[in-house]
Amino acid sequence: MRMTDFLAAEWKPALGCTEPAAVAWAAALAAEQGGGQVRQVRLVCDPRTYKNCYAVGLPNSDRATGILWALALGAHLPDGSLGLRSFEGTNPASIDSAKTLLEHHGVHVEVDAQQSCLLVDVTVVREQGVGRAILEREHTHLARLEKDGHLVGGAETSSLALESPSLRQQVAASSIKDLMDLAKTLNSEDRKRLQEGVTLNLAIARHGLSRLPSGFVAPAGQDSQTRLTRLVSAGVFARMSGESLTVMTLAGSGNKGITVAVPVSLWGRESGHPEDKIEEALAFACLMTTAATWHLGTLSAICGAANAAGIGVASALVHLEGGNADQVGLAVSNMVGNVAGMICDGAKIGCAMKTMTGVDAAFRSANLALAGIGIPATDGIVGENGESSLANLGRLAQHGMAGVDAEILRIMQSKLNGRAGDY
Numbered sequence: 162m163r164m165t166d167f168l169a170a171e172w173k174p175a176l177g178c179t180e181p182a183a184v185a186w187a188a189a190l191a192a193e194q195g196g197g198q199v200r201q202v203r204l205v206c207d208p209r210t211y212k213n214c215y216a217v218g219l220p221n222s223d224r225a226t227g228i229l230w231a232l233a234l235g236a237h238l239p240d241g242s243l244g245l246r247s248f249e250g251t252n253p254a255s256i257d258s259a260k261t262l263l264e265h266h267g268v269h270v271e272v273d274a275q276q277s278c279l280l281v282d283v284t285v286v287r288e289q290g291v292g293r294a295i296l297e298r299e300h301t302h303l304a305r306l307e308k309d310g311h312l313v314g315g316a317e318t319s320s321l322a323l324e325s326p327s328l329r330q331q332v333a334a335s336s337i338k339d340l341m342d343l344a345k346t347l348n349s350e351d352r353k354r355l356q357e358g359v360t361l362n363l364a365i366a367r368h369g370l371s372r373l374p375s376g377f378v379a380p381a382g383q384d385s386q387t388r389l390t391r392l393v394s395a396g397v398f399a400r401m402s403g404e405s406l407t408v409m410t411l412a413g414s415g416n417k418g419i420t421v422a423v424p425v426s427l428w429g430r431e432s433g434h435p436e437d438k439i440e441e442a443l444a445f446a447c448l449m450t451t452a453a454t455w456h457l458g459t460l461s462a463i464c465g466a467a468n469a470a471g472i473g474v475a476s477a478l479v480h481l482e483g484g485n486a487d488q489v490g491l492a493v494s495n496m497v498g499n500v501a502g503m504i505c506d507g508a509k510i511g512c513a514m515k516t517m518t519g520v521d522a523a524f525r526s527a528n529l530a531l532a533g534i535g536i537p538a539t540d541g542i543v544g545e546n547g548e549s550s551l552a553n554l555g556r557l558a559q560h561g562m563a564g565v566d567a568e569i570l571r572i573m574q575s576k577l578n579g580r581a582g583d584y
Contacts, residue, residue: 162332162343164351164444165348165350166328167332167343168351168354170328171329172354172410172447174245174407174409175408175410175415176220176246176248176249176406176407176408177219177220177400178214178218178401178508179213179245180300180460181214181219181228181231182300183245183279183296183300183301184206184228184235185231185235185238185247185248186235186244186296187303188202188204188231188285189238189243189247190241190294191236191283191293192235192237192285192292194285194290194292195286195287195290196287196290197287197288198287199236199237199258199262199286200267200287201268201286202233202235202236202262204268204269204271204281204282205273206270206271206276206280206281207272207279207460208276209566210279210280210460212505212506212507212508213508214231215228215508215576216507216508216509217401218404219251220251220406221249221405222248222251222403224403229263229270230259230263233260233262233263233268237259237262238251238255244301245300246407272570279296279298280296280297281296282296291309293305294306295315299459300413303316329412330455333455333551335452337489337548340445340449341445341480341486341489344445345441347441352437355447356440357409358409358418358422359409359426362408362419362423363396363422363426365400366393367392367396368399368406369394369395370391370392372395372404373391385427386521391517392423392427393419393423393424394514394517396419397512397513401416401510401512401513409422411450412459414454416512417450417469417470419516420466420519420520421443421477422443424520425439425442425446426439426443429442429443434481438481439481442478443477445473445476445477446476448473450470450472452551453465453554456551456559457554457559462558462566463503464503464505464512464519465505466516467518467522468496468503468519468554470516471496471500472492472493472551475492475522475524476489476493478492478527479530479531482527484527484530484531488530490535490546490548491533491535492535493551494536494538494544494547494550495522495526496523496526497536497542497543497544497551498536498541498542498543502557502562503518504562504569506569507569542557
């Protein structure tokens with residue numbers, strides 16, 4: 162595996178929350194297959210995509226939120242080639258048309274509760290034709306594109322299109338030591354790509370400080386750890402509010418990208434580490450976040466930003482301070498023994514507090530690990546080492562919390578049904 166290939170698959174720019182961006186992109190692609198006025202938009206999706214679209218803000222949309230608006234806007238976007246940056250094409254006309262469609266109850270959502278992987282299946286009915294676009298497994302994997310029932314595009318039979326999931330599995334199967342070594346193989350273009358992500362994610366974090374209530378922002382003079390956790394929170398708050406700033410996503414999540422990039426880069430600089438070492442620590446954080454994401458699942462019952470990205474941050478902090486693979490393993494186990502079980506109840510501004518908790522736990526876990534202190538394997542789900550702790554976390558997320566996820570979905574669906582009359 163090359164870091165170049167890893168970053169191309171896992172370190173990607175996106176505008177707005179990734180799930181509604183994917184929904185809007187699929188709707189735009191489907192809408193392009195017909196002409197005239199949009200009559201109806203239908204979505205079938207997996208439960209976790211539904212969760213992450215439910216209450217999140219949408220960029221360039223006059224503060225619109227949620228899955229119904231994402232669908233309605235997507236069907237009126239002028240450019241289906243923008244992918245996860247589709248909301249860049251939003252304009253006053255598309256907002257007005259989307260509002261009209263919602264008012265006429267032309268948007269319908271169905272959740273396929275049996276789907277364990279990502280599914281976004283959008284059909285757009287227009288005056289002159291019907292289009293359908295299906296995304297599967299990954300936010301950017303267009304499996305099928307139809308026009309009036311006939312296949313016109315997509316890559317559903319291509320094994321190459323599923324490179325990212327197999328890459329994640331390869332990362333997750335690697336030892337912590339191997340991932341530490343891989344992070345040191347960055348070439349100049351890899352380093353440039355990492356720095357581009359840092360620049361984007363620091364920009365939205367700093368912008369987000371202006372959006373937070375005054376009591377939420379750390380007073381001047383507070384310690385760096387407290388200040389950095391709030392800066393991460395500010396970036397996530399801004400993104401979940403629908404601020405129109407592109408972020409660099411990590412393992413399919415902008416919140417993971419912000420959570421990793423902000424504290425690792427700034428802590429490294431403020432601690433006086435050379436930039437090349439900070440870049441390698443950031444690369445290691447990305448690799449560890451991807452490994453944790455594979456165990457949890459792309460969209461999980463457990464908060465990925467606090468758990469997977471938090472594990473990435475803790476690992477990078479140990480690496481920055483000269484810790485070895487065993488100490489990284491202690492930090493991973495400390496995180497698993499501490500924040501495992503924090504649920505994912507969708508993407509929304511409340512994620513800002515969860516990411517703050519995750520980063521705070523990462524600093525504590527790393528500091529303890531550097532002192533040789535770790536939660537023992539006799540405790541709960543903690544394993545004999547970092548790798549087995551990650552595997553146990555994955556078992557909890559993918560099997561043990563299935564009932565929790567289903568109940569969260571029922572709660573959210575009942576709330577959405579209550580809102581439906583607003584349109």
